[in-house]
Amino acid sequence: MKMFISGLVTFFSGICFAIGLTLAGMTIPSKVIGFLDVTGGQWDPSLMFVMIGAITVYAVMYHFIKPKMDKPLYAPKFRLPTRSKVDVPMLLGAAMFGAGWGIGGFCPGPAIASASLLDMRTLVFLACMIVGMYLAFLIQALIPSALYGKD
Amino acid sequence: MIAEFEIIKPLLGGVLIGFASALLMLSIGRIAGISGIVEGLLRPKTGDVFWRFLFILGLVFGGFVMSFIMPERYSLETGRSIEMIALAGLLVGVGVHLGSGCTSGHGVCGIGRISKRSFAAVPTFIGVGALVVWYLGRSRIGL
Numbered sequence: 001m002k003m004f005i006s007g008l009v010t011f012f013s014g015i016c017f018a019i020g021l022t023l024a025g026m027t028i029p030s031k032v033i034g035f036l037d038v039t040g041g042q043w044d045p046s047l048m049f050v051m052i053g054a055i056t057v058y059a060v061m062y063h064f065i066k067p068k069m070d071k072p073l074y075a076p077k078f079r080l081p082t083r084s085k086v087d088v089p090m091l092l093g094a095a096m097f098g099a100g101w102g103i104g105g106f107c108p109g110p111a112i113a114s115a116s117l118l119d120m121r122t123l124v125f126l127a128c129m130i131v132g133m134y135l136a137f138l139i140q141a142l143i144p145s146a147l148y149g150k151d
Numbered sequence: 152m153i154a155e156f157e158i159i160k161p162l163l164g165g166v167l168i169g170f171a172s173a174l175l176m177l178s179i180g181r182i183a184g185i186s187g188i189v190e191g192l193l194r195p196k197t198g199d200v201f202w203r204f205l206f207i208l209g210l211v212f213g214g215f216v217m218s219f220i221m222p223e224r225y226s227l228e229t230g231r232s233i234e235m236i237a238l239a240g241l242l243v244g245v246g247v248h249l250g251s252g253c254t255s256g257h258g259v260c261g262i263g264r265i266s267k268r269s270f271a272a273v274p275t276f277i278g279v280g281a282l283v284v285w286y287l288g289r290s291r292i293g294l
Contacts, residue, residue: 009178010202014209015216016171017183017255022217022224024164025157026254029229034154036277036284042154046161051258053165054172058263061173072180079180080264083251086271093250094257094272096242098279103287104239105229107254108247109185112207113214119227125240132244133190140249 006074018113024050027114029105036102087148089140172259175206184256185210186247250276 025031025046034044071077101107106125114122172183179202181188188203218225231239247253250272252261257276261269 006179007201007205009174010205011209011212013171013174013178013183014206014211015213016167016174016209017206018210018213019217020164020167020169020171022164022214022221023160023167025161025224026164027214027217027224028226030226033229033284036280037288038281039285040288044154044156046156046158049158049161050165050168051262053162054169054259055165055263057166057169058173058259059265061170062176062260062263065173065177069177072176073178075178075180077180078176079182081182081251081261081266081268084267086268089249090251090268090272091275093246093248094275095246095250095279097246097250097253098276099283100239100242100244100246101254101276102280102283103242104231104236106236106239106243107185108189108243109210109253109255112185112189112210114218114225114227115211116215117218117225117227121227121233121236124233125236125243128237128240129244130189130193132241132246133186133193133248134244135241136245136248137194139245 002074009074017109020054021110021113026050026107026110029110032105032107032110033102083148085148089143089147093136168255169259169263172255172263176260182256182260184252184260186253187251187256190248246276 021027031044032047034042035047037043066078104125106122108129111122111125111129115126175181175183181202188206191199191203192207243253250257251268252272257269257272262273
């Protein structure tokens with residue numbers, strides 16, 4: 001029963017995320033490009049409000065509710081990222097992601113939320129993104145560990 | 152100059168995104184980073200697949216329903232050529248893995264948790280994104 005509810009909550013969380021992305025306007029790539037177009041004379045700051053809303057709600061729940069819980073409702077423990085140092089591969093990766101985001105106007109969440117429209121552009125983006133992830137698994141194995149700071 | 156912009160809908164959308172992400176943390180203890188969730192599906196580990204599948208399914212289903220309720224918010228035209236979009240997908244795929252996250256994992260959860268890595272990653276991807284948009288607008292590549 002507990003597993004069933006946890007699955008339902010996870011599915012609901014995905015739906016809620018998609019509704020949020022839609023209202024936010026993140027599913028409109030030209031709007032995302034308009035947000036990144038700071039110098040073009042037609043800057044669209046709407047997406048700043050998305051970040052403000054999302055970060056505020058997340059931060060409040062993370063810092064005020066989570067500490068009151070020993071463990072998540074339906075799992076044995078909280079799983080948080082373990083790395084804490086800023087390193088070169090991460091900055092390079094973030095820069096590459098930013099470049100791709102600026103070219104296509106898509107980041108992973110909105111692209112997946114638009115997948116059911118079966119538009120050629122979204123499907124090509126998603127297919128190439130998955131190829132890119134597999135490529136990155138290979139690339140990461142080649143990066144010397146010295147480039148990652150010690151935690 | 153600033154274009155006409157919205158406040159209420161983006162704010163509300165953001166609140167929902169933040170709520171959904173926090174829900175995932177408080178219910179199953181996971182970071183709602185879309186790229187990380189997808190990567191875990193590409194190299195599956197036993198017992199670590201089903202929740203990812205369900206979340207992505209919810210994301211697709213939610214988008215499916217919303218595309219009928221607000222079809223204007225699913226207009227995908229950017230003027231970029233299909234080759235450019237393919238390049239964008241490739242860069243995003245490689246970048247989010249090396250960068251350990253995307254807009255959701257770093258931009259919402261990471262900043263919300265006050266993670267040092269996210270505070271470095273977010274200005275980097277927004278900055279490079281802005282630079283690329285500026286360059287493409289100037290040289291009219293793919294337009």
